Amino acid sequence: MSTNVTTGFKHKSVEARPTPKVVSHEEWQAARIKFLEREKQYTHLRDELTRQRMELPWEKVEKDYVFDGPEGKVSLSDLFDGRSQLIIQHFMFGPHETIGCVGCSFAADSINGVLPHLEHHDVSIAVISRAPLPVLEAFKKRMGWNFKWVSSGGSDFNYDYHVSFRKEDLEKGKVYYNYGIVENLPTHLEDLQGISSFYKDEDGNIYHTYSTYGRGGELQLATYNYLDIAPLGRNEKGENGDLTAWVRHHDKYDEKGHVDNTGRYHEDKTPGSCCSEEHAS
Structure with a gap:
């Protein structure tokens, strides 16, 4: 089964066996x-x-990217935080959204525990989205995350690393993602997920060493790695055959909301009803 572009983590489902040998x-x-x-x-x-x-060969980063951070403007170089290696999670969170993608939140939940180990092994992690910084900060506080999260809304960073798409390209029905052309992506879906790695040498030169998209980010999902050794595996029985069947923001599991096939969470008005108008767009 091919990767579900909208969630990034669709896989060939393994049917649970309630009566094993x-x-x-x-x-x-x-x-x-x-x-x-x-x-x-x-x-x-x-x-x-x-x-x-x-x-794999590296490519030198020639453009000066500047982001909005909690303490003001920061460069890509600043995100290394004194280390030589940087891993970036491209988090689906567009300028007009107020709630982060469920799939990206699922991935971000794995960062807090590994962060001190990576930082003491010469690796920094930063999360980057196009949403305004105050929106990112509010959602980060709600979710209890402590990693560095900056806004790329004022730069070409997301477009250059092929995790955001301009409206004119979406309207043409073809965008470049995961090293190939994706056709007929929903026109409102301007952002997708990915992971990119960078290296900074002693002279301050920055090199792009690796990027992966879709299921390429699954190794960083601690929950999936646990589920893969559980008796019933991932057990994703929903219509889309992916995490939208069951994953929620970690503070929403007791709520009556649902996740659509683009990874967006919707709060239901009442049990069994459709999403509220506020989240319907």
Whole structure:
């Protein structure tokens, strides 16, 4: 099943088996040992992909990007915060939105715990969106996040790294995303998600080393990695076969809202009703 561009994390669903085969301990262990060989193959392949990823060429960042941060204007160089490596999460949050994308919020929930470990290993993380800084700050406070989040609304950064799309391109029905042409993206969907990595040398030169989109960001999703070893796996049975079936902002699981196929959360008026007019656009 192909990647769902709007959420980024659609995969080929594995049907849950409510009546699995029950065997003796000896049979269970034999099956587990046999499967272990496949897991080792996967681990070695992942190691090899990592090695090849590190051998990819770099491109020098020639443009001076400036963002709105909590303490004023900051450059891309400033986001390194004294370290040589920078990972950026491109968070879907457009200028006219007040609530962050559910899928990107799902990913952002994984950052807080790893942040001190990365920062003590020469890696900084920053989250970047086009929404105005006060909107980002309010949502960040609501969600209890402590990572650095800046607004790129006044720069070309999102467009240059192919996670935002100009209206004229959307109206033409073709945009460039995940290293290919995506056709007929909803015209209101001006932003999508991704991850980009950068390196800064001792002379202050910045290089773009890697970007990934769609399912390329799944390795950074701690919840999915836990679910993949749970008895029923991801268990995403919804119409879209992705996280929109069940993921909510972590403070909304007890509410009656729903998530549409673009990753936007909607508060329902009453149980079983459609979304409110306030969030219908």
